[in-house]
Amino acid sequence: MNVQDMMVFRDAGSRTVDKYLMSYEGQVIAVRRHPAVLLQAAAETLAGLILSALVHTYTGFPLLWFPWLLVVGRLVWKVLTWSIEFFLVTEHRVMLISGVLNRKVAMMPLAKVEDIKLDRSPIGRILGYGEFEIESAGDKQALRNVTYMPYPEQLYLEISSMIFGAEDESPD
Structure with missing residues (x-):
């Protein structure tokens, strides 16, 4: 199965990406980071809910609900x-397109990419994400580490074949 077959876009996501493409560029790979990037914030919100509920239950002190709403x-x-x-x-x-109010587009020409490394931590292997380290010839790089990438092996192979010109001859 190809990485492009696994990617699902909603209309807003496609428009978000398309406005950063040049007229002669075709969209080849476009993915969001793995949802695991949200795990810490979700765990903190759940812990805050439990703490607020316990404090309210045992002390009758409802003011902890306001800080919890900030965490939410x-x-x-x-x-x-x-x-x-x-x-x-x-x-x-x-490219890495990010930011809600202040949009940031970190870009590196594909011709300048000298090496791409894939790093997968044990938790990343369990949850299905990895980190790409992209190296280029220049000292200052706008796009070096890209964390929480879904389908890391498939993306790594796709990007490597684009950079180094290798074609996948496998039957699947």
Whole structure:
């Protein structure tokens, strides 16, 4: 199965990506980061809920609900940020589009990419994400580490074949 077959876009995501493409570029790979990027914020929100409920139950002190609402707001913000952030690879460049209010586009020409490394931690292997380290000839790189990438092996092979010109001859 090809990485492109696994990617699902909603209309807003496609529009978000398309406005950063040049007229001659075709969208080759575009993915969101793995949802595991939200685990810490979700765990903190759940812990805050439990703490607030326990304090309210045993002391009758309801003021801890207000800080918990701030934690919920932070989780909502992180989900919104995650939903509009994309890692994009075209036949000409690699980009990371991020930011809600202040949009950032980190870009590296594909011709400048000298090496790409895949790093998978034990928890990343369990949950299905990895980290890409992209190296280029320049000292200052706008796009070096891309964390929480879904389908890491498949993406790694797709991107490597685009960079180094190898074609996958496997039957699947």
